[in-house]
Amino acid sequence: MSRELKFRLRNLQKPQWFIRFSANGLDVNENVLNELRRLESHIVVFTVTGSLRTGKSWILNQLAECGVENGFGVADGQTAVTSGIWILCREHPILNCVVVFLDTEGLHDPFKTNTEQEDNRLSTLSFLLSDKFIFNAKDKFDNNDLGKIGFIAMISKKLQQREAQESFPEFILLLRDVSRVKVKGKVVEPKEYLENILESAGPDDCRFSPKWCVREYCKKRACFTLTQPTEFEDLSELGETDHPELKARFLEDKEKFKNYLFRNSDIKRLNNGSPYTTSAFCEYTRALVATVEDGAIPNVSSLQQRIAEEENQRVWKETTELFRNSIRDDEKTNLYGSPTERFKVLQKEGIERIQNQMIPQSQQHMSEIVEEFKVFSEEEYKKLSTEKCREFLTCHLETCFNMIEDNCYMAPNAKEKFERDVRKVKEKYDKKENLGPEVCYEKVNVWNEKEREIRKKMKELELVDLRYELHSAETANKEEKDHLDQRIKRMEAEVNEQKLEMARKAQELEQKRNNEKLELEQERRRNEFEFEMKTIELQKQLRQQEDKMHDREVRINEKEAALTKAVEEIKESQTMQMQRESDAKVVSSLVDGISLIGAAAITALGNLGDDSE
Structure with a gap:
């Protein structure tokens, strides 16, 4: 132990x-x-x-x-x-x-x-x-x-x-x-x-x-x-x-x-x-x-099945939340060294927690739950890695992009200077301890995603370089100047088209985020609705139990009333019987008295007859 x-x-x-x-x-x-x-x-x-x-x-x-x-x-x-x-x-x-x-x-x-x-x-x-x-x-x-x-x-x-x-x-x-x-x-x-x-x-x-x-x-x-x-x-x-x-x-x-x-x-x-x-x-x-307590004998099998399902849901929720929070804390503090090794440790701990605390229906059921957790943990880590990569690049490249907006590159060889600054960001990105190639699932993909945005910015800086070329070629012949004008117009058109494309992508991304928020809100409402329905069902069962108890009390009261009435009737019957017996005794006494009086009268009459004779 x-x-x-x-x-x-x-x-x-x-x-x-x-x-x-x-x-x-x-x-x-x-x-x-x-x-x-x-x-x-x-x-x-x-x-x-x-x-x-x-x-x-x-x-x-x-x-x-x-x-x-x-x-x-x-x-x-x-x-x-x-x-x-x-x-x-x-x-x-x-x-x-x-x-x-x-x-x-x-x-x-x-x-x-x-x-x-x-x-x-x-x-x-x-x-x-x-x-x-x-x-x-x-x-x-x-x-x-x-x-x-x-x-x-x-x-x-x-x-x-x-x-x-x-x-x-x-x-x-x-x-x-x-x-x-x-x-x-x-x-x-x-x-x-x-x-x-x-x-x-x-x-x-x-x-x-x-x-x-x-x-x-x-x-x-x-x-x-x-x-x-x-x-x-x-x-x-x-x-x-x-x-x-x-x-x-x-x-x-x-x-x-x-x-x-x-x-x-x-x-x-x-x-x-x-x-x-x-x-x-x-x-x-x-x-x-x-x-x-309700006076019933439990259906043990159904009771165990219900408890097993509730326990499995609780363990799954607690385990996934614990894994998610642990991974995020690790990314923030880096207390345990390489997140790759930490990920394996946390994934193993989650699997052991599931195996020790869940109540599977069979060994196959447990294997399915473990595989489901592995998929969840990998997806969660992939999501977190992507967020961290994107957060890092967004933070550092934003400085370069802002310099374009602030005309900091408005000088000859602007594209070359921008590329130099971007390379510095890329070197920091590659050397970032928590975002090494062996760690981040989506590191290359995130860079490629940002690189497309960088290329679009380079188009704008190429336009700056062309303008400087145009300025230096003002003394050149008109044919070359017209050629440069046409190139500038084409570049401006491409830049405008890229800006429209970026705006459209940004709108799509915003719409996607709104849809995700909406789905999360709908899921929360569904969970609240299911909880309310379960609460209503439990309250209904409670009311049914109370009704049964009330009916039982009513039946008991009715039986007690009937029993009381029967006892009273028996007592009344006994009283009447005793009264009748008492009356019978009185009548019997009267009859005996009358008989004695009659006998005495007859005797007296007989004596009178003898005297008259």
């Missing part, structure tokens, strides 16, 4: 929050994104997730070789230390790239509200951002743990099979505090243990269950065990990665796991195999967060 990249990496050496929940929803740390963009490097992403208080942050510190002062926060107790997703970067010990470690907050925190929804969103983000997704489990991997990776099934249902297989990272199960694993009472390798769990049938083993999705879509899988690192219950007391209390067996297991991660890792790639740059990773992160 270059010294410059190490220097840019310094601000990411300590952990800081990357993605978290706020009052407005999911937030991304812009400072982290800016630091990642500055790296201009390839990356590989390791993520650790799992239940609350299972030592995720501590094992990440072990992998990243972090101590107490510069590692992820760890603590004892049931209170979560990590909130959201945190990030820390290190140099890759083997590949020429940067390792991004992502630490996620513990799943199913009992002290949080709306835990399942937040867990699913954070887990979806960390899963789709990862190259190696490490699930940290204590002692064993059971149905309870499978339920915590239910978000994988949720993602799988929204993606095509091929897209899921290309987008899903390697799934690594890390069993903590165990030295051996068994299947049906038999000690087996950790990988066999994982495969047996994924293959075993159960009540929840159906299509798009977490077990099925990991088995079908995470084609790369691995499993490792880590024995208990120490007798201490509080791992936060250990801190340093080389603490003397760590068991030798744990250190051996950790080294085996660490070697696997780094030796079997590759730089992060798009689904088409093209490598990610840190800038593309930042845009991918931002787009993922926006999509997940």
Whole structure:
């Protein structure tokens, strides 16, 4: 890794929050994104997730070789230390790239509200951002743990099979505090243990269950065990990665796991195999967060394609601008010696920048982009060289031309004096350090262009010489004088014709420059129009999303109103039922009372009858 990249990496050496929940929803740390963009490097992403208080942050510190002062926060107790997703970067010990470690907050925190929804969103983000997704489990991997990776099934249902297989990272199960694993009472390798769990049938083993999705879509899988690192219950007391209390067996297991991660890792790639740059990773992160925040599952392939196109346009624009400005600065200051060598250096730097930062669709696509940049750089240098040559000659020849206008050559042998001054300019032009024949593409052509103008000026000076000849031949015979007059008239006609031709050429040149300005203005307006159209389209999509959210809220409100109404109806029905039951009891009591009164009356009447007898 270059010294410059190490220097840019310094601000990411300590952990800081990357993605978290706020009052407005999911937030991304812009400072982290800016630091990642500055790296201009390839990356590989390791993520650790799992239940609350299972030592995720501590094992990440072990992998990243972090101590107490510069590692992820760890603590004892049931209170979560990590909130959201945190990030820390290190140099890759083997590949020429940067390792991004992502630490996620513990799943199913009992002290949080709306835990399942937040867990699913954070887990979806960390899963789709990862190259190696490490699930940290204590002692064993059971149905309870499978339920915590239910978000994988949720993602799988929204993606095509091929897209899921290309987008899903390697799934690594890390069993903590165990030295051996068994299947049906038999000690087996950790990988066999994982495969047996994924293959075993159960009540929840159906299509798009977490077990099925990991088995079908995470084609790369691995499993490792880590024995208990120490007798201490509080791992936060250990801190340093080389603490003397760590068991030798744990250190051996950790080294085996660490070697696997780094030796079997590759730089992060798009689904088409093209490598990610840190800038593309930042845009991918931002787009993922926006999509997940809306409650949707991203179409990873289309998202990657859009980001790749935007990144390629950005890199092309920045590279061409940098090349153009560098060439112009070099021509002005000549800080680097010969512009020819400097041109080759800058062209090579531009090609390396394109190869390192662009995301090509294929190797052929990259070759086409490189050839396009070579053509651009040569045309740009040709244009600049022509401008410099023309600027130099215009500046120095203008003095000679002005002397003609000021009648400074109005003496015998005027043409010879003018030719002498022009030769001096030509000598300076040939010796000009920045405009040597091996440097300027158009040096000869520019001189030839100016030479035509010089010849036209010489015609005027020939006329001056002829006039002096005429003046000296006034004593000669009339025939010779008439001959000279005719020559003068012809020369005057040629000079006037040349002046008209020069005026016409100057007008054409001015018209050409105006047309170029007009084309540039039209292109600027087209770009502004395209930008406005894209803005309008984005605003339209935003309004559509807002309308969908509004419709969703309306439907939810309607359902809540219907539910409230149903509850009120049930309560009213229950009240009426209770009233009816109460009325029935009263009627029943009245009937019983009347029956008793009737029986008493009958008895009394019977007694009266007996008395009358």
